[in-house]
Every structure is written in C-alpha cells, then in structure tokens.
Amino acid sequence: MIITLTANPSLDRTATLDAPLARGQVQRVSGVTVEPGGKGVNVARAIHYAGHPVTAVLPAPDSDPILAALRQLGVAYRTVEVAEGVRMNLTLTEPDGTTTKLNEPGPLLTDALVEQLAALVVEQATGAEWVVLSGSLPPGVPHDFYATLVRRLRPLGVKVAVDTSDEPLQALVDNFPDAAPDLLKPNSDELAQLTGADAEQLEAAAKAGDPSAAVSASRSLVDRGVRAVMGTLGASGAVLVTSEGAWHASPPPIVPRSTVGAGDSSVAGYVLADCGGEAAPDRLRTAVAYGSAAASKAGSALPKPEDLNTAEVVVTELG
Numbered sequence: 001m002i003i004t005l006t007a008n009p010s011l012d013r014t015a016t017l018d019a020p021l022a023r024g025q026v027q028r029v030s031g032v033t034v035e036p037g038g039k040g041v042n043v044a045r046a047i048h049y050a051g052h053p054v055t056a057v058l059p060a061p062d063s064d065p066i067l068a069a070l071r072q073l074g075v076a077y078r079t080v081e082v083a084e085g086v087r088m089n090l091t092l093t094e095p096d097g098t099t100t101k102l103n104e105p106g107p108l109l110t111d112a113l114v115e116q117l118a119a120l121v122v123e124q125a126t127g128a129e130w131v132v133l134s135g136s137l138p139p140g141v142p143h144d145f146y147a148t149l150v151r152r153l154r155p156l157g158v159k160v161a162v163d164t165s166d167e168p169l170q171a172l173v174d175n176f177p178d179a180a181p182d183l184l185k186p187n188s189d190e191l192a193q194l195t196g197a198d199a200e201q202l203e204a205a206a207k208a209g210d211p212s213a214a215v216s217a218s219r220s221l222v223d224r225g226v227r228a229v230m231g232t233l234g235a236s237g238a239v240l241v242t243s244e245g246a247w248h249a250s251p252p253p254i255v256p257r258s259t260v261g262a263g264d265s266s267v268a269g270y271v272l273a274d275c276g277g278e279a280a281p282d283r284l285r286t287a288v289a290y291g292s293a294a295a296s297k298a299g300s301a302l303p304k305p306e307d308l309n310t311a312e313v314v315v316t317e318l319g
C-alpha cells in the first residue's frame, strides 16, 4: 500500500490554444479538460493505473467535484472535511507544447484541520510501504509541516518521499538529518536553490550531456541524510544519487504535449519500482519512463503502464 498526501489539491482546468498565447488579447480556446490534480493526487492516479494499492489523503468537502472525479477513476481516498472547495488551477497549452500554469493559493486550513490531516496520514501510513508527501502547502499550514510529518512517520518504518518547493522545501532541508526522507525529488531550480548552485549553469550543462553539477548538488543532500535524491532535469532526464552511487537517465524520444504531472509521474514510477524490489538504476529508469510518458500526454493526463517506453531510457552509471 502506498499513501499520498496532497495538502493543497486542485481541479486542473487545461485550456488548449491553437495559436501561441497572445498576452492582452482575447483568444479562443479549442478545448478544455478538467481533471483531479495536485501533486499527491497525480501520484496516486498513476500508481492506481499501475494496479498497485494506493490511498490519496487530502482535505476536501464531501461534495467536492474532485472526490466525484476520484471515485469515477476508482482511486481510493481519505479526506479531512473542510468547508471551502479545492482550488482550480489553470493550465494553458500552446501548439509547440509550451505550458503555462496559474496556480491558486488554495483555501485556508485552521490549526485544528492541519493536525487532523497530519494524524490521518500517520494513521494511514501504519503498515504502508511508502508515504508520498507532495506539492505546495495552502494558507494556514506552517512551512515546516513536511519536516514535522517526516519526523512523525519515521518511527513507523514506512519509507517517505517528499516533492515540494519554496519555503516547505527549505524548511525540510533546514531540519535535516532528523527530517531527511527516503526520497527527495527536486527539479533543477530547486536543486540549485537548495545548494547554492547556479540553476542556469546546471541546466545548460545537463542539456549539453554533462549532469555532473546536478549530481554534486544531489550528493550534498545525500551527505545530509537523504537516502536518495532524484533530480529531474526536464528534457535532459534525471539523476539519481544514493550513498551507493550516482546514475543519469536520458529519456526516450517523445513529442512533448504538456509537462503537467511529469514530475509526479516520475515519483510514482520510482516508488512503484522500489515496491517491485528494483535496484537503484532500474528505479531511475522506470521513473524517467513515467515522467516522459506523462510529458507526451495532453493536459494533466497521466501514464498507464502500456504508455511507458522503458526500453529506450538510457541509464548511465556516473563516477
């Protein structure tokens, strides 16, 4: 069983544009989809499609359309009941695959609701293989929420993955090694932010086939207690660093349609491969196959096992 927490779930509304976005103009959209989203919800969806037991934990009113959508997909969930509906995040996709996201802050959670949410995750985590803590935190939730939760989860013996950004990510790192998770999934900006590396240089080097800056940044986090750091590098694939070694995986060729959910899919792939007993290089291979399959799908659509092109992911062991 895998548990995902989405403290700030969303309904993802994707508008497809037939022409490049023209700022300040009225433009017609050619299609709209609405899907249940938020990073942990996406991870849960991809895991569910793979046939692995999963429960998504999230705050939402009982009548919220996100819950109806999850029921329709057959994704199991547990909620903390809140009064205000989940936020609506807007994605604009342009013909060349450029994706623009406008994310709302989300509804305020009171201290009592924050504690109910943490207690629900701890309850569900008992006996689970992994808990995945993903996404931003809505107003009212302290920045160190994930740090506190990792500390509460560790005694249960469950593995913990964290994928977040900005202050919650910084607060987590500030609380290492006590709050160090089993998997941290920063993107290149986050890796640079956390380690003082230059984001542009790190990305440019990875694009040119040299992921060493991403590896050193990831290694500095492993040195501070994280079991595995998977740094995602967009079209340049991802690196995985553990205390045993470092690997880079380049993705299979795809036509990118929407990057929304690519990072979440890579987390799902990593955790699924770990549950299947795969070694580090194959966990990275599966993660990158999942991430690139998601990027080749429209809107917030997530990959199913038949969408994966694992054979064309090239994994290289690095020194």
Ligand SMILES: O=P(O)(O)OC[C@@]1(O)O[C@H](CO)[C@@H](O)[C@@H]1O
Binding pocket: 008, 010, 012, 036, 037, 038, 039, 042, 089, 101, 103, 134, 135, 136, 137, 165, 260, 261, 262, 263, 264, 300
């Ligand atoms: O605002 P956050 O929590 O950082 O990110 C939320 C979000 O952009 O992440 C998912 C894609 O990763 C989307 O489903 C959702 O809209």
